[in-house]
Amino acid sequence: MASRKGPYICGIDAALDVVSGKWKGLVLWELNAHGTRRYAELRRALHGVSEKMLTQHLRQMEQDGLISRTVYPEVPPRVEYTLTEAGAALNEALQPLGEWGRGRIRREALDVVGDAAS
């Protein structure tokens, strides 16, 4: 998951590096759909994620400049996450991929994909 920031051969490589991770896609999706989400809201949205993983992903994405984190010095504490411009742009760039994925989900429901050789 950790962005390796290494020398990339192509843009795809660089982009995939930033979105790889079990929940990053969903986080982007959630933030894109709702604009702003609190920690606990994300936790509920990403059904099944552990606190550690959520925090880890959020920190990573923050460091990658995809999301911004705002802490409200209240009690009880409140932290809100939202997409940065780069994150929003990434989401845009992710749309065609999302369509491809939806098509694939449909195909999977109808047929077994791995059976192309028959």
Add this chain to the structure above:
Amino acid sequence: MASRKGPYICGIDAALDVVSGKWKGLVLWELNAHGTRRYAELRRALHGVSEKMLTQHLRQMEQDGLISRTVYPEVPPRVEYTLTEAGAALNEALQPLGEWGRGRIRREALDVVGDAAS
């Protein structure tokens, strides 16, 4: 790396599942650029990949219906890999992401990305 084939929340999720893996993006890139590549050619193109990883990725992508594998019963043996329609479509869908990534690489070259807060 192994596609989990699990229930996906959204298309992004499903698509990312299929392309996640250290070398899959590069394999797609290579096959898209050259049309057809042999095992050894891919190995050279993906500089630094081990035989095991390459084979593993290729098998996974074949199973996911992204690439097709053709064995020529000659001696010495020859195996060629090429994109399937689904793989080509995925590559198409990946283009915007690639552009985003290229932009990101440019920004990284100029500035430190993680320094957005300053």
Add this chain to the structure above:
DNA sequence: CAGCATCCATTATGATACTG
């Protein structure tokens, strides 16, 4: 509420040697 620390299980990745 938001999160960190710790321990543990599972996966992903990798180097090396060997085979048809």
Add this chain to the structure above:
DNA sequence: CAGTATCATAATGGATGCTG
């Protein structure tokens, strides 16, 4: 040439308990 087998390490994912 195109792999497979084996061994080892690193990264990731997750459960639990604790803190301000």
